[in-house]
Amino acid sequence: MSLILDHVNYIYDEDTAMAHAALIDVNLQIPDGQFIGLIGHTGSGKSTLIQHLNGLETPTSGSVYFNGKDISDPDFNKKELRSKVGLVFQYPEHQLFETDCFKDVCFGPKNLGLPQKEVELRAYEALKMVGFDDEYFYQSPFELSGGQKRRVAIAGVIAMKPDVLILDEPTAGLDPKGREDILGLIKRLHDEMGITVILVSHSMDDVADYVERIIVMNKGRVAFDDIPVNVFAHYKELEEIGLAAPQVTYVMQELAKAGFPVDAKATTMEQAKNEILKAFGRC
Amino acid sequence: MIRTDNLVFEYIRRDEEGNVEGITRAVDNVDLDVKPGQFIAILGHNGSGKSTLAKHFNALLYPTEGKVIVDGMDTSDGEYLWNIRQEAGMIFQNPDNQIIGQVVEEDVGFGPENMGVPTNEIWERVDESLRAVGMLDFRKSSPNHLSGGQKQRVSIAGVIAMHPKCIIMDEPTAMLDPNGRKDVIRAARALNTVEGITVILITHYMEEVIYADKVFVMDKGRVTMEGTPREIFSQVEKLKELRLGVPQVTLLAHELKKNGLPLPDGILTREELVEELKRIKNVANT
Amino acid sequence: MLRDITLGQYYRTDSVIHRLDPRVKLVATFVFIMSLFLVKNFWGYLIAGVFLAVCIKLSNVPPKFIFRGMKTIFFLLLLTMVFNLFLTPGKELVSFWKFTITYEGLKMASMMAVRLVFLITGSSIMTLTTTPNNLTDGMESVLGPLKKLHVPVHEISMMMSIALRFIPILLEETDKIMKAQMARGADFENGSLINRAKSLVPLLVPLFISAFRRAMDLAMAMEARCYRGGDGRTKMKPLIYKKRDRIAYGVLYSYLLVAIVVGRILFR
Numbered sequence: 001m002s003l004i005l006d007h008v009n010y011i012y013d014e015d016t017a018m019a020h021a022a023l024i025d026v027n028l029q030i031p032d033g034q035f036i037g038l039i040g041h042t043g044s045g046k047s048t049l050i051q052h053l054n055g056l057e058t059p060t061s062g063s064v065y066f067n068g069k070d071i072s073d074p075d076f077n078k079k080e081l082r083s084k085v086g087l088v089f090q091y092p093e094h095q096l097f098e099t100d101c102f103k104d105v106c107f108g109p110k111n112l113g114l115p116q117k118e119v120e121l122r123a124y125e126a127l128k129m130v131g132f133d134d135e136y137f138y139q140s141p142f143e144l145s146g147g148q149k150r151r152v153a154i155a156g157v158i159a160m161k162p163d164v165l166i167l168d169e170p171t172a173g174l175d176p177k178g179r180e181d182i183l184g185l186i187k188r189l190h191d192e193m194g195i196t197v198i199l200v201s202h203s204m205d206d207v208a209d210y211v212e213r214i215i216v217m218n219k220g221r222v223a224f225d226d227i228p229v230n231v232f233a234h235y236k237e238l239e240e241i242g243l244a245a246p247q248v249t250y251v252m253q254e255l256a257k258a259g260f261p262v263d264a265k266a267t268t269m270e271q272a273k274n275e276i277l278k279a280f281g282r283c
Numbered sequence: 284m285i286r287t288d289n290l291v292f293e294y295i296r297r298d299e300e301g302n303v304e305g306i307t308r309a310v311d312n313v314d315l316d317v318k319p320g321q322f323i324a325i326l327g328h329n330g331s332g333k334s335t336l337a338k339h340f341n342a343l344l345y346p347t348e349g350k351v352i353v354d355g356m357d358t359s360d361g362e363y364l365w366n367i368r369q370e371a372g373m374i375f376q377n378p379d380n381q382i383i384g385q386v387v388e389e390d391v392g393f394g395p396e397n398m399g400v401p402t403n404e405i406w407e408r409v410d411e412s413l414r415a416v417g418m419l420d421f422r423k424s425s426p427n428h429l430s431g432g433q434k435q436r437v438s439i440a441g442v443i444a445m446h447p448k449c450i451i452m453d454e455p456t457a458m459l460d461p462n463g464r465k466d467v468i469r470a471a472r473a474l475n476t477v478e479g480i481t482v483i484l485i486t487h488y489m490e491e492v493i494y495a496d497k498v499f500v501m502d503k504g505r506v507t508m509e510g511t512p513r514e515i516f517s518q519v520e521k522l523k524e525l526r527l528g529v530p531q532v533t534l535l536a537h538e539l540k541k542n543g544l545p546l547p548d549g550i551l552t553r554e555e556l557v558e559e560l561k562r563i564k565n566v567a568n569t
Numbered sequence: 570m571l572r573d574i575t576l577g578q579y580y581r582t583d584s585v586i587h588r589l590d591p592r593v594k595l596v597a598t599f600v601f602i603m604s605l606f607l608v609k610n611f612w613g614y615l616i617a618g619v620f621l622a623v624c625i626k627l628s629n630v631p632p633k634f635i636f637r638g639m640k641t642i643f644f645l646l647l648l649t650m651v652f653n654l655f656l657t658p659g660k661e662l663v664s665f666w667k668f669t670i671t672y673e674g675l676k677m678a679s680m681m682a683v684r685l686v687f688l689i690t691g692s693s694i695m696t697l698t699t700t701p702n703n704l705t706d707g708m709e710s711v712l713g714p715l716k717k718l719h720v721p722v723h724e725i726s727m728m729m730s731i732a733l734r735f736i737p738i739l740l741e742e743t744d745k746i747m748k749a750q751m752a753r754g755a756d757f758e759n760g761s762l763i764n765r766a767k768s769l770v771p772l773l774v775p776l777f778i779s780a781f782r783r784a785m786d787l788a789m790a791m792e793a794r795c796y797r798g799g800d801g802r803t804k805m806k807p808l809i810y811k812k813r814d815r816i817a818y819g820v821l822y823s824y825l826l827v828a829i830v831v832g833r834i835l836f837r
Contacts, residue, residue, distance in 0.1 A: 042430055042460045056748050079754060087752040095749040097774035107771065111754030142778070146329050156753060173457050175328040175487040177526035202460040205531060242462050247531040247553060254557045260564070269531070273538045276560070280544060280567070341793055365795055373793040380786035383794075385702050385734050392805035397795040405805045427737050441794065 003030040003053055003085070003164065007062035010048055010220075014060060022048040023059070024220040030164070030198070035190050037207035037228075038200045040217030041242045046200055049217065050166045053198075054085035083112050086162030090169045092153030096141040101152045102127070104141055108160040126159035127152070129193075130185055147178040151185070158189065164196040165189065171206060183210060204232070208246045209268045216243065229265045248272040255279075284449055284481045285317040285340055285371070289349035292335055292504075309335040311504035312349075317483065319448065322475045324492035324512075325485045327501035328526035333485050336501065337453045340483065341371040354448060369398060372442030374452040378434035378459075379426075387429075387437050388413070388422040394445040405444075412440040415478070416470045432463020436470055443474065449481040450474065456488060464488065489516075489530045493551045500525060517548035532556050580697040584629035587698045590814045591707025597821050598695045604828045605684050605691075613832020614683055620824050621690060630697050635690060646685055653678035705730045710808050723799030731787070739780060746775050 010023035022045050030036065030053075040046040051057040052064050055071050055078040064071045066081055089095065098104035105123040114122070127137065130151040136144065141152050150170070157165065167186060171179040187210050190197040201207050207214065207228075214231045216224040218241040224231045232238070235245035235253070245267075252272055256264035262275040292310040295303055309332045317323050327333040338344040339351045342358040353371050356363035372394075375381045384390030388409050395405045413419040416436040426434055435455050442450055452471060456464040468484075468491050475482045484491065492498055498515045500508035502525050508515055515522070516529045519537045529537070536550040536559075545563060550556050586594070604617060625632055639646075659673030696704070709726035716722050747757060750771045757768055 041462055051748070054752060056751060079756070082752055083754060087749075089745065089749040089752070092749065094779060095746055095753075095771075095775050097771045107750075107755075108753040111756070160754065175526055176489065176528035177328060177523075180528075244461070248535060251532065251535065251553045251556055254553065255560060258557065258561055260560070269535060269538070272535055273542070276535075276539055277542055277544070280563070338789075343789060343793060365797070368793060368795045373790075375786060375790055375793075377783075377786055379738055380783045381790035383731065383734070383787070383791060385700075385730065389702070389805060393791075393796075394794040396802050396805055397797065399801045399803050402803060402805065402807055405803065409805070426734075445794065 002032060002067065004028070004065040005052065005062070006065065008052060008059045008064060009061045010045075010052065010057060011060045012048075021220050023052070026062070026220075026222055028215065028222065028225065030196060032163070032196060033194055034196050034213055035187075035211045036196070036198045037211035037214045038198055038217065039202065039204060039207065039214060039243060041202050044217040045220040046217045047168065048220075050087060050168060050198065050200060053164070053166060054087050055081045056087070079112075083108075083160045084162055085164045085166065086157040086160055088154055088157050088165070088167040088170060090172055092156075092170075093141070093146065093149035096149065096153060096156075099140060100138045101132070101141050101144075102137045104152060105156045105159050108156050112160060122159045122161065123155070126155040129158055129189065130155045147174055147181065150174070150182065154182075154185070162195065164198065166198040166200065168200045169202070170199070171201075179206070186210070202243070204238075204244060205246045208232070209270075216241075228267050232267050233265060284319045284321070284354060285315075285483070286352045287313050287315050287336075287339070287346075287349065288352070289314060290336070290339065290346050290351060291348035292332075292339065292344060293347045309504050310339070310346075313504075313506055315499060315506060315509075317449075317481060319481055320475070320479050321481055321496045322472070322494065323481070323483045324495035324498045325483065325501060326487060326489075326492060326498060326515075326527055327485075328487065331501040331525075332504035333501045334453050335504075337373070337451050337483070337485050340449075340451045341373050342367045343373070365398075369394075369445050370447050371449045371451060372445055372447035374435065374438050374442060374450065374455045376454040376457050378431045378438065381438050382426045382434060382441075385425060386422075387418065387424050387426060390426065390437060391440045391444050394441055398445060408444040408446070409440075412443040413437075415443055415474065416440045417466075430463060431459045432466045435459065435463065435467045439467070439470055439474070443478075443480075447480065449483065451483045451485070453485050454487070455484075456486060456491065464491070487527065489528055489533075493530060500527070512551060513549035515549075516551060579700050580630045580634060582629045584627060584698065585813065586624065586628040586694065588813065589698075589817055590808055590810055591699050591703040592711050592808060592810075593814045593817045593821075594695045594699055595704075595707050595711050597817070598692050600821055600825055601691045602688055604825055604832075605687055608828055608832025610832055612835070613828055614680075614687075616824070616828050616831055617687055618683075620828075621687060621694075624694055625690075628694055628698050630694070635693055635697065639686070639689065642685070642689060646682060649681050649685060650678045653681050701733045702730060705733070706806070706808060723802075727799075735783065738783075739776070742779055743772065743776055746772055746779075 005026050005028040008023055008026040009021065011019055011021050013019050026049065038046050048057060052059060058072045069076055071078070071081060096104050098107065102123055105126055106119050109119040109122045132151050132155060136148065141149055144152070170186065171182050174182060183206065186197060186199065189195065199207055199211060211228065214224065214226065214228050215222060216231060223241060224234060232245040232249045235249055238245055248269060249267055252262055252264045252266045252275065255262050260279045262279050266272040266275050290310055290313040291308065293306050293308050296305050296307055298304050313336060325333050325336070335344065339346060339358065340353065342364055345359050351358040353367045356367055358367055382390050383393050391409045391412055392405050395408050400408065413422055416439050418433065418436050418440060421429065421433065426437060429437065456467050459467065471482050471484060472494060474480045484495065486492065493512045495512055498510060498512050499506050500515060507525065508518070508521070516533045519529050519534065522529055530551060532553045533550055536546050536556050540546045546559050550559060608614060608617065625635060654670055654674045655668050657671055657674035657677045659671035661669055662672050662675060663670045705726045709722055712722045755768060755771055760768070
């Protein structure tokens with residue numbers, strides 16, 4: 001179920017005076033089962049990019065292939081693509097509309113034309129998957145806390161059983177524990193369901209601990225696409241485009257400069273801790 | 284500047300038919316005292332009562348029990364309502380939902396217009412306020428064309444134009460990206476140090492509070508911790524229990540200490556951490 | 570992008586008409602429309618036409634831009650003409666099958682068409698050359714005397730300007746919610762009429778909730794900034810008549826006078 005972007009360009013408001021390029025010559029391959037972080041600040045093109053991955057937008061030029069089929073093809077079944085590539089928008093709880101949580105989660109699978117039994121089964125499984133308590137199933141989603149609402153909204157997409165799950169800033173507006181919970185949940189989804197996950201964020205700190213690959217967008221182009229260690233090694237360039245490496249990267253860099261025998265490439269808290277302890281002979 | 288005495292705020296929950304379901308105590312016996320010129324941070328997880336508390340500071344909500352005194356004026360006393368709202372300005376979370384004007388400068392002028400400031404002076408105030416937050420170049424822009432961080436800075440300018448003594452910022456950065464967040468915090472700190480305006484910052488981004496003079500931590504409507512950032516962030520485990528965290532560097536230092544490195548508690552910046560590690564190394568070498 | 574939609578289609582350029590006080594333009598539009606109903610003959614309409622042409626020329630707005638708006642009312646225009654053409658009794662001109670075109674009908678139809686075109690063009694010059702903001706300001710001032718009759722003039726104009734500020738935001742939000750529901754398999758384009766109406770629920774419910782939330786937030790933000798209605802409020806940009814505005818009034822009333830004299834009295 002791989003996605004391939006081949007020389008994708010996207011221009012907003014083409015043919016008007018306000019035309020501007022949102023994506024410029026983007027080439028990406030997204031194979032099965034990866035956990036990817038997509039990083040870029042506001043206006044870097046990352047939102048436009050993810051909308052190309054499930055056919056909400058189609059490239060002005062270039063092609064997006066899903067399982068070898070061009071999504072711009074008039075015969076291409078976009079509805080199927082959208083069920084296979086699940087997209088959770090920013091503040092997804094703002095799209096809840098049903099009278100109770102369970103019904104809301106049913107919306108997605110129902111649109112796929114599945115039999116009622118299957119719809120309900122999927123909704124049940126999805127709500128369980130996001131760790132949602134049975135007792136809240138039939139409560140109005142509008143009475144829940146922010147974190148709980150977000151779980152319901154994520155369940156609404158998972159219930160479609162996508163092979164690729166894209167989440168746009170899933171932790172925005174949550175408190176530290178809420179952020180940790182949601183990120184932990186996403187990691188579990190990736191590990192247990194074996195699906196590809198693309199985590200969109202403007203914070204390196206959020207994604208560094210979880211992802212195996214980082215794509216950095218800047219001004220509509222792919223600036224970096226590599227494993228986290230290699231991307232963060234470019235911390236100076238990252239700063240220039242208004243992003244920063246995780247805090248621990250800086251600590252490690254400074255320690256290495258000060259003559260500590262540490263590997264300056266550590267990117268996660270765990271790695272940094274072990275490196276420093278090793279340097280002090282405590283490990 | 285702002286003082287609360289045994290502040291309690293309760294609201295009545297009702298079901299769909301309007302029957303009383305119960306009473307929720309959103310703010311429970313809060314006593315705090317903010318001195319003029321201080322930079323105060325209030326931390327707390329979602330639903331801890333911190334926003335409800337903040338709305339008491341400029342008389343958008345009134346205490347069920349207890350008192351809120353702003354610059355010597357009791358907020359329950361209707362007579363001072365407009366003085367209090369002018370002296371204690373408020374910035375909210377959503378950048379879109381607090382800009383009224385269709386042009387940046389007109390929005391900044393909105394507060395002074397309401398206060399009945401003469402036209403010439405409004406223009407002076409708009410100029411100086413936009414300059415203070417670094418948004419003077421955007422004065423003729425439409426707010427819809429600004430980034431989140433820029434919009435929040437316009438909102439801050441709108442409050443400064445009312446010449447407040449105190450600004451209460453209710454999660455002003457929650458909806459912003461890291462760059463916008465930095466700009467807003469920088470603007471808030473500049474107001475505090477340059478203009479001497481008292482700032483009360485409500486947030487759950489731990490990195491934003493390390494420069495505060497004093498931090499209050501709220502949970503279930505109560506103030507459960509208070510102290511300097513260093514004192515607060517020394518208690519990593521307790522903060523975690525309260526659904527909060529600590530800055531990443533503080534956490535790293537904490538983990539290292541747990542594993543036997545003789546680091547002090549409450550390290551806040553990476554410079555501090557590096558210095559401390561160097562010190563330990565030198566001690567070990569001699 | 571949706572954020573760039575401005576209501577009333579303000580055309581950004583500089584001209585004498587753009588610089589006029591919004592009150593002048595409001596009054597002028599009203600006077601012009603009035604004149605269209607006062608004049609009764611060809612010469613009157615000719616004067617109105619010349620007046621309009623001069624205004625268009627002065628406004629620096631490309632005529633193409635003005636007449637683009639005419640497309641939308643073309644159907645209405647046609648309908649009025651057809652009705653007047655066939656249903657006005659009078660001296661028979663042409664007759665076929667069940668229809669009769671009379672001399673009076675022809676005259677009426679062409680008069681109505683000219684009136685309608687002039688009316689739309691006249692008011693669009695106002696909206697094209699005045700920012701929505703200025704327009705609400707002008708409205709509040711012109712309608713000021715109605716306050717004595719307890720008409721909430723300030724509140725109405727405040728509501729209008731807030732609506733203008735939030736329309737682009739809500740449009741963008743609609744787009745976002747629509748995409749989010751499409752990502753969950755919603756279909757807004759196909760299906761029967763009933764199904765399509767049903768498919769609007771997942772769009773409209775979140776949109777209403779969001780609009781209410783925004784309204785609450787905004788009300789609170791306005792209160793926090795000392796808003797307490799129009800009393801005792803000063804203006805950052807008060808409307809002050811300048812020399813060109815007085816000249817404009819002069820020109821306007823001379824036009825009205827000439828139009829009435831020529832269109833009603835001189836030629837009957």
